[in-house]
Amino acid sequence: MLGLNKKDFSLLLIVALLTMLAPFILNPFPEGSELAQFNAGYPDLMQRFVIFGIFAIGFNILFGLTGYLSFGHAAFLGVGSYAGVWMMKLLTMNVIPAILVSVIVAGLFSILIGYISLRRSGIYFSILTLAFAQMSFALAYSVLTPLTGGETGLQLSLNDPRIIGTSVTESGSIPVTHLFGLEMRDSFELEMGAWLFTFNAGYYVCAVVLLVAFYIAIRIFRSPFGMMLRAVKSNQQRMKYTGLNPKPYTLAAFVISGMYAGLAGGLMVSMDPLAGAERMFWTASGEVVLMTILGGAGTLIGPILGAGMIKYMENILSKINSTILHEWFAFMPDGIEDLLVTLVYPFIGKGWHLTLGIIFMLVVIFLPGGLVEGGQRIARLFRRKKEEPKGPDPEHHPKPAPHVAE
């Protein structure tokens, strides 16, 4: 189906189901219950899951396939955001042109940076991308203020010269982003018993874009082009000996992943038309590295899982404070309750970064393939008994040729 083999198609189908049913899946606890704080099914967070998922998928095309570790990918996301907001300021509040221009501008920017950075590899490449991203960040903050809004960020204002559409609505406020009239902030709330599910238009736009992005990523992974990128990772020397020039392939991968980042930036401003320079800071680049590695670099679904996990921790785990902890452990005797709270407290709430750092280190040390590898290992444990040890593969163990001469 769709040019995919059965396994990939079922993967795509799983992702499609997960994203389309996310408002249900992420809201498993009834409203008002004690566990409702673990519900992640509100539009703002769901949009972030999907947008960072796209960002991480793109990063994975570069890092997972070619092995080039870019520490400056957030620059493309930032550039894409700025381009998107400018489109909304100048042309229309429709999100389509904004997203398209974001992708194109980020793509052009990544051609420039990629062309220069890819002249070096290994740690030098990482430092070069980091240097470019930090430069973009510093410039966006200072000199380019007329373009970027500097410290306050770039936002819509009441006197934007919007060519298509109006600069001010009838009620005198800034118009909202929409897709051919469908407002991004429109939500439909479904009440089922104690549960409340929110279906947000913006989220579904993002989800559809994610599916398209994921589909393209699968096609890239399975294409001859993807094979070339893997060749770049495993042995450039040998690739060159076979008469192939790795440079155009790597640059193409870099630009594609830059465009994914731009797409994420465009979606971000489509949901909330505001772009700030802090999106380009190197910690933001570090975050997408964390997401990709955590989920599993080089795997298809890994980056989405990683992005979801980190954003969930950032938004849900960080909300838990010591009062809530005391409530949880209230059934314990007082002394043990206090002890448990003291032990757990550093890892949650404001300390969620600590948990993230520890999980990340554990993953890098023990599971280089990320969560996906972890899942595969668990699956293999259960399946082990079924698999019989196979005999030597006949194709790879040809019979010795008869001796020609004694």
Added chain:
Amino acid sequence: MDAIILQILNGLDKGSAYALIALGLTLIFGTLGVVNFAHGALFMLGAFCAVTLNGILTISHTVIDETRTDFLGNPLKVEVPYIYDIFGETLGASIIDWSVPLAILFAIPVMILIGVIMERGLIKFFYKRPHADQILVTFGLAIVLQEIIKYFYGANPIPTPAPEAFIGSFDFGQLIGFDANTIIYPYWRLVYFGFAMIIITGVFAFLQFTTFGMVVRAGMADRETVQLLGINIDKRFTLMFGLAAAVAGLAGVMYTPINSPNYHMGMDFLVLSFVVVVVGGMGSLPGAVLAGFLLGILESFASMGAVIDLIPGINQVIIYLVAIVILLTRPRGLMGRKGVMEE
């Protein structure tokens, strides 16, 4: 002329910090071949050694002073640090005053210990893994260390003043024959520069003139052959990691009066220090020091008003710009050796 000298002086303290961190990074890279993204965290830990020592020295108990009364007429309660009881009031006060320089003595064993634990407990397992994995795991470690410090010390910067004798500035210009008030320079920055020079000289002398240093240099050049000679080079490299951690830590200790330490100061310095190492040439110790001072001074020149008027924003990007130009024109950096980190 006086403006130029002033900018060079201004660049020296930041340059010293860059040089010290880059020196440690290069030591680790040169000996163990590990790209240590947690080095900035070590710098930060050093700074918090100073904070901790200051905290320990000022642990106080309450004494009721019968001779004075507070506004309600009750006897006044005075907080008296224990150290006053031990050493008497005058000596105790000056010990607290000199807590930052004293923290050097405190930080050296602590940082060596931390370094050795880090190497034996974690980095050891990453020698055979790709550089990307090393970067990632040390990056994770840096986050963890940073968050631990944040948990114990909070997110706000903690001011840690220099000894009273070094607070304030002096007129450096007059000293070398310029008009008064043209080159005003804070004492502590000069102390920092001198201190950095002592450490750098010490490290180089240690490597150059001791048997231990000679073995380490031999190990950097050819690890296998040294092992064939029956020398346990791993043990020495572990100690070198501890030493590199101590260098970063000391840089942090002495930096506290210049910038109040906060939990993310390490990350801020780390990015720039990597740029410094790459500019200096991966694996070259003199290159790291030279590039550190060079970039520190360049940065301070770029923030001169006249230069900013000429090229706006240059002060923000100069270091990265230099790094990009150097990496593209001299791929090995200023003083890089052949065959280091070249795929």
